[in-house]
Amino acid sequence: MLVDLADVTDQITLTPYQSIGIPIALVGAVFLALGAQFQHRGVSKVETSHGDGSRAGLSVRQLLHLLARPSWVIGTVLLGLAILLQLTSLVFAPLIVVQPLGVVALVITAIVNARVSSIRLDRHAIRAIAMCVTGVGIFVAIAAVYAVEQAITETQLLIVLGILAVITTGFGLAFAFARRLVGAMFYIVGAGVLFGFVATLAKVVINRIINGNFEWLTVVAIVALIASTALGSYFVQTAYSVGSPDLVIAGLTVIDPLVAVLIGVIVLGEAAFIPLAFMITAVIAGVVAIFGVIQLAKHHPQKHR
Numbered sequence: 001m002l003v004d005l006a007d008v009t010d011q012i013t014l015t016p017y018q019s020i021g022i023p024i025a026l027v028g029a030v031f032l033a034l035g036a037q038f039q040h041r042g043v044s045k046v047e048t049s050h051g052d053g054s055r056a057g058l059s060v061r062q063l064l065h066l067l068a069r070p071s072w073v074i075g076t077v078l079l080g081l082a083i084l085l086q087l088t089s090l091v092f093a094p095l096i097v098v099q100p101l102g103v104v105a106l107v108i109t110a111i112v113n114a115r116v117s118s119i120r121l122d123r124h125a126i127r128a129i130a131m132c133v134t135g136v137g138i139f140v141a142i143a144a145v146y147a148v149e150q151a152i153t154e155t156q157l158l159i160v161l162g163i164l165a166v167i168t169t170g171f172g173l174a175f176a177f178a179r180r181l182v183g184a185m186f187y188i189v190g191a192g193v194l195f196g197f198v199a200t201l202a203k204v205v206i207n208r209i210i211n212g213n214f215e216w217l218t219v220v221a222i223v224a225l226i227a228s229t230a231l232g233s234y235f236v237q238t239a240y241s242v243g244s245p246d247l248v249i250a251g252l253t254v255i256d257p258l259v260a261v262l263i264g265v266i267v268l269g270e271a272a273f274i275p276l277a278f279m280i281t282a283v284i285a286g287v288v289a290i291f292g293v294i295q296l297a298k299h300h301p302q303k304h305r
Contacts, residue, residue, distance in 0.1 A: 042072025196259025
């Protein structure tokens with residue numbers, strides 16, 4: 001009995017090798033927060049000088065002007081590093097362990113903006129930060145102990161690609177026919193969902209390459225990953241032009257991990273060995289973190305500038 005229990009523990013506990021992904025993801029969150037701030041500054045300047053006020057998405061002309069804005073270029077480099085670190089963390093750890101750590105970017109944003117604006121964080125913002133850190137900390141701790149990685153099957157990959165195709169088509173049609181009517185939240189939700197799939201597809205590709213399953217379906221996943229990254233990035237830039245960075249970052253740090261974690265749990269089976277009691281605790285912790293993010297966006301220092 002004791003031997004069997006030890007075998008199960010060995011199977012479901014995060015290894016020291018896998019735990020390396022956690023600090024890598026945290027550093028990536030720092031670059032994400034800083035990159036978003038720089039990019040928003042560049043997009044705001046381009047929108048002010050070359051925008052037409054239509055709020056119908058950035059034009060090709062505006063996108064080209066972004067390349068001439070040093071702040072936007074710096075932000076893009078930082079975001080590129082953030083993506084590289086995120087992908088690296090996925091090499092080591094399960095998706096549901098490292099993806100929620102992106103919420104740290106919102107906490108860093110709040111602190112940086114408070115310093116830049118010479119405004120002290122009020123008790124509401126501090127309480128929201130504490131909720132974010134506590135909720136994510138508990139969720140990741142449970143996931144780190146019980147999350148497992150398995151070889152991803154063709155069926156699982158086809159399910160992910162099918163869902164992505166339906167969602168992308170929906171966002172594409174909405175953008176094509178109603179882009180003058182939608183607001184910042186449309187682009188934020190769209191970007192969050194797409195980047196959630198980007199993280200998932202990146203994990204799938206890495207997993208299949210490691211397990212020697214590199215074939216045509218993996219190539220399709222890579223193409224879908226690149227396309228989702230491009231469309232999601234465009235939505236983010238447009239969201240910066242019609243909404244505040246607070247709202248953009250808050251939305252991304254909630255929707256992106258939520259989508260990725262749901263796919264990791266439901267489709268990829270990374271939570272298969274989490275006991276029911278701990279599963280319920282993890283869900284409650286996730287809700288607490290999400291509520292903290294919402295409150296932090298509401299009481300963000302920049303909101304009061």
